[in-house]
Amino acid sequence: MCGIIGYVGKQDAVPIIVDGLKKLEYRGYDSSGIAVHGKDGISVVKQKGRLSALEEQLAKTPLEGSLGIGHTRWATHGEPSDINSHPHIGSQSKIAIVHNGIIENYKQLKNYLEKRGVVFASQTDSEVIAQLAEYYYSGDAIETVIKMTSRLEGSYALGIMCLDDPGTLIATRKDNPLIVGVSDGGHFIASDVPAILKHTNTVHYLEDNEIAVLKAGSVEFFNADKEPLQKTPETITWNPDSAEKGGYPHFMLKEIMEQPKVLRDTLHSAIHSGGNKDVINDLDIARFNKIVITACGSAYNAGVVGKYVFERLCRFPAIEVELASEFRYKDAVIDEKTLVILISQSGETADTIAALREAKAKGAVTLSIVNVVGSTIAKEADCCLFTAAGPEIAVATTKAFSAQLMILYVLAIWFGAKLGKISAEAEQMLFWELENIPSYVEEILAQVDSIQKYAAEYVSCKNTFFIGRNIDYAIALEGSLKLKEISYVHSEAYAGGELKHGPISLVEENTLIVAISNCKSLYGKIMSNVEQVVSRGARVLLIGNCPDAAEDEKLSHISIPGSIDLFSPSVTVAALQLFSYYVAANKGLDIDKPRNLAKSVTVE
Ligand code: F6R
Numbered sequence: 001m002c003g004i005i006g007y008v009g010k011q012d013a014v015p016i017i018v019d020g021l022k023k024l025e026y027r028g029y030d031s032s033g034i035a036v037h038g039k040d041g042i043s044v045v046k047q048k049g050r051l052s053a054l055e056e057q058l059a060k061t062p063l064e065g066s067l068g069i070g071h072t073r074w075a076t077h078g079e080p081s082d083i084n085s086h087p088h089i090g091s092q093s094k095i096a097i098v099h100n101g102i103i104e105n106y107k108q109l110k111n112y113l114e115k116r117g118v119v120f121a122s123q124t125d126s127e128v129i130a131q132l133a134e135y136y137y138s139g140d141a142i143e144t145v146i147k148m149t150s151r152l153e154g155s156y157a158l159g160i161m162c163l164d165d166p167g168t169l170i171a172t173r174k175d176n177p178l179i180v181g182v183s184d185g186g187h188f189i190a191s192d193v194p195a196i197l198k199h200t201n202t203v204h205y206l207e208d209n210e211i212a213v214l215k216a217g218s219v220e221f222f223n224a225d226k227e228p229l230q231k232t233p234e235t236i237t238w239n240p241d242s243a244e245k246g247g248y249p250h251f252m253l254k255e256i257m258e259q260p261k262v263l264r265d266t267l268h269s270a271i272h273s274g275g276n277k278d279v280i281n282d283l284d285i286a287r288f289n290k291i292v293i294t295a296c297g298s299a300y301n302a303g304v305v306g307k308y309v310f311e312r313l314c315r316f317p318a319i320e321v322e323l324a325s326e327f328r329y330k331d332a333v334i335d336e337k338t339l340v341i342l343i344s345q346s347g348e349t350a351d352t353i354a355a356l357r358e359a360k361a362k363g364a365v366t367l368s369i370v371n372v373v374g375s376t377i378a379k380e381a382d383c384c385l386f387t388a389a390g391p392e393i394a395v396a397t398t399k400a401f402s403a404q405l406m407i408l409y410v411l412a413i414w415f416g417a418k419l420g421k422i423s424a425e426a427e428q429m430l431f432w433e434l435e436n437i438p439s440y441v442e443e444i445l446a447q448v449d450s451i452q453k454y455a456a457e458y459v460s461c462k463n464t465f466f467i468g469r470n471i472d473y474a475i476a477l478e479g480s481l482k483l484k485e486i487s488y489v490h491s492e493a494y495a496g497g498e499l500k501h502g503p504i505s506l507v508e509e510n511t512l513i514v515a516i517s518n519c520k521s522l523y524g525k526i527m528s529n530v531e532q533v534v535s536r537g538a539r540v541l542l543i544g545n546c547p548d549a550a551e552d553e554k555l556s557h558i559s560i561p562g563s564i565d566l567f568s569p570s571v572t573v574a575a576l577q578l579f580s581y582y583v584a585a586n587k588g589l590d591i592d593k594p595r596n597l598a599k600s601v602t603v604e
Contacts, residue, residue, distance in 0.1 A: 009186015013068030028074025038065030078123030090134030347375020455582030479576035
């Protein structure tokens with residue numbers, strides 16, 4: 001939430017920062033701003049609204065300089081407005097900052113400073129950082145940052161510029177991501193890799209309480225005692241093109257279409273990369289008496305699919321799936337005999353990080369499934385398996401979700417084999433079917449025209465229920481979340497058998513039921529549900545392996561290929577994603593940046 005970028009070098013900072021903000025807009029998009037240190041000191045341009053509003057403002061009030069910081073905001077404290085946008089500058093115009101995170105004790109600090117004559121301009125928690133830094137400013141920027149941050153409670157990633165130091169950009173962080181990019185053309189700070197990928201793939205991951213001091217010709221790191229640190233840079237393997245739309249109207253559609261490759265890459269890296277295998281070989285699964293999968297949002301939905309798969313393939317006695325936001329506060333009954341699996345695309349979701357720390361504090365072994373190398377969850381978990389989804393820019397996750405499912409399947413097969421619950425033959429057959437999933441997904445993506453047609457047909461439906469049984473229920477959860485988050489259509493997911501226990505009272509003319517049916521043994525049951533809702537006026541889109549659906553005129557149908565129902569969520573989800581995408585497209589919505597949402601939820 002909130003995106004930060006900073007640049008110091010020989011080039012004009014503004015185009016670099018604006019371009020970086022475009023790549024970070026998925027982290028927040030209610031306002032944005034830039035501060036540049038130029039020949040007239042520090043100048044700020046900031047604007048409520050999308051980045052295009054800032055660009056218009058910059059055209060009227062150009063900024064010049066080769067040192068600057070930029071920010072795209074997702075409001076937490078203070079409404080989206082010009083004045084609440086970042087960068088914030090102290091009342092003496094000596095220090096400008098951009099901030100991602102939340103300062104929990106900002107009211108106390110604000111009172112403290114106001115009593116000493118400091119006048120605040122905004123309602124944000126972030127302004128307190130600029131004012132406090134200015135209040136403590138001693139002429140030594142690093143010491144000022146150390147003193148200022150020692151008073152902050154909460155989380156922050158910060159980019160800081162001082163009026164007295166026209167060639168220096170300072171960065172620090174606590175519980176929020178920040179990277180430092182190095183290149184011959186200059187140095188960068190950013191919340192995330194895509195913002196700077198076009199300039200460099202050499203980055204340093206800043207750790208909590210470390211301070212980076214960037215100049216055009218050098219980058220230095222210090223700890224909170226101002227002692228110099230030696231850090232080794234890492235090389236990002238992501239292709240810079242992956243952070244561009246590549247001719248698609250939206251990142252979401254591009255990312256949906258990339259899934260066959262992502263699935264192949266993820267399967268390949270899971271099976272063949274020594275690192276991943278070592279992780280599993282070192283994990284003595286037989287020593288655990290409980291597995292808890294915990295995550296948020298779509299990653300949680302992947303966990304629900306995982307629970308069904310683990311139960312079926314490992315016959316493990318106790319497998320729980322918990323929302324990370326609940327798990328962190330429930331005083332979970334876990335110990336060193338529990339394996340806690342954390343799933344996160346960003347690796348920076350605040351609730352999932354808290355769940356991870358809670359699990360570790362209770363002695364559990366933690367295994368994370370993460371897309372972003374170098375992220376907090378990847379680093380802090382005892383072991384980590386990476387999804388090979390590449391950068392995901394659309395706020396609504398698609399390809400990262402699919403990659404998470406792939407890793408969960410692989411894990412379940414490995415665990416099942418290790419526990420002696422599946423034979424070597426079955427293991428081979430299951431892996432063979434995993435290899436087929438990308439081509440099944442290709443078959444679905446090839447049906448884009450008919451899925452688009454269904455979306456146009458059902459766009460007027462105001463209420464939607466996604467129903468399924470067993471593993472189909474698990475993927476119904478994701479279909480429902482996708483539809484509501486990008487198209488703003490009210491939608492719920494229910495296990496088919498639950499309809500009669502309440503939700504059916506809401507079914508009326510023009511209610512849309514998306515019925516998912518891949519479990520052959522439960523086909524008859526789901527079709528009874530379909531009969532019940534059709535007789536109450538509902539319209540039905542049936543998705544799955546449904547032998548006689550084509551003959552039924554009352555139903556629209558998307559056929560799902562594949563021979564193992566357990567893996568069908570990976571194929572079904574591609575149809576569900578395309579359906580949601582086209583419903584939103586029919587409504588003319590801003591699909592990559594749905595209202596009120598941000599990717600990478602780094603606050604509670
Ligand atoms: C939905 C979506 C969110 C994320 C959730 C967790 O499309 O993207 O629900 O899945 O915020 O994010 P990560 O996976 O980064 O922890």
